[in-house]
Amino acid sequence: MKLLEARVDALEFVLGRREMAFLLSALQNFPVTRPKPPALTLRDAPADASAQRLLEDSLAEHKRENVAALRKFLDAPGTLRAEGSTLHLVVPRDAVEWLLQVLNDLRVGSWELLGCPDPDVAIAHEDTVRHHLVMDTCAVFEMALIEALERPAS
């Protein structure tokens, strides 16, 4: 995945067909159902129950909004297009933050489903390859988006 152009309104990337397949496959797993609920405080200092519930409700609602945004993004005619042997991905600048949240939800959620292992250890079981692939794919695209944001707009 290479940045083709950092425009004022959007970031345009060029991807190989395999990269695009990995990305779309990873995105299909969103949202991840986390094994552990998010906590407002550490476990030894439990938060007020209503504040904790507010956090869980807020995150659940936010995830629903991101699901809708992701669907709209992938269905939009200008998002993906083929040019010769390459594929172009156009990410509007106002989509970057929620897309980063989606990618990192997939990365962290997959990691939690694996039991929170050291990411550098060898894959223990073949049936966990899918989660590792999602984690690594999301990391690549997170980095590409963040690096693209740091480029001056043309």
Added chain:
Amino acid sequence: MPAATSSQRIERAVAAGPGVASPLVRPDIEHKEKASDKSDLEAAWLVICWNDPVNLMHYVTHVFQVVFGWQKQKAEYHMLQVHNNGKSVLARTTLEQAEHYVHQLQKYSLHATMERES
């Protein structure tokens, strides 16, 4: 039973009418002390980000910049604190603001919590 506040004592003194010795000594000074205490209590919540092996360092820096509006240098400083020390206190603020920050950080799947300052 909690001690009466300044305003409660003023109300009692007014209700008692003239001729009653007023317990209100230097009310303006007392008001200032109360206001200061309240402000300290309200700001006594810490927003903490904890280290984990899964969030990327560049990603964490980016999120700090977005959520707190920090320059990259300050965001990197706190990211490195998280990485090297296991945690970083990102803000000392009111209960409501601390909740807001934790919500924002968790929307990015960072391991962030809030604690009352001890």
